[in-house]
Amino acid sequence: MDKRTKVVVDTNVVLDVMMNRVPNAVESSDVLRICSSQLSGMITATQTKDIFFLMERWGKKTPAEAKELIRKLKDNLKVLDVNLKDVNSALECEMDDYEDALIAHCGNRHKADYIITRNENDFKQSPVPALTPTEFLNEFYSTVK
DSSP states (O other): OOTTOEEEEOHHHHHHHHTTOTTHHHHHHHHHHHHHHTSEEEEEHHHHHHHHHHHHHTSOOOHHHHHHHHHHHHHHSEEEOOOHHHHHHHHHSSOSOHHHHHHHHHHHHTTOSEEEOSOGGGGTTOSSOEEOHHHHHHHHHHHOO
């Protein structure tokens, strides 16, 4: 894996870090660090809205704090546009969770190699293969040796 490897980071992995959700925060933090420095890490524009909302609601962040976290996130990961083709593909695919389907099809259009998620089962029908943070870290570290 190198800078040409494109990885979409699922919302739950980002929230692990931003909300310090133990025990997943450490592994998810490693994923974000690698995706921002050694690979081409990405999130979708729609995820920023979800992350902002969840940071305010469950993370107990003020709007200013949540905005600052989104600013840091966009400075470290590429934010992918979501278009009508992504919406239509997500609506027509076999994935049950629409938000996950939208991430998967947007990632596919942007030629992502992987989606990193803690909900691997939700991405079984995804056009982009999904890895858990553990699987991703094992794969990454095995290729850099």
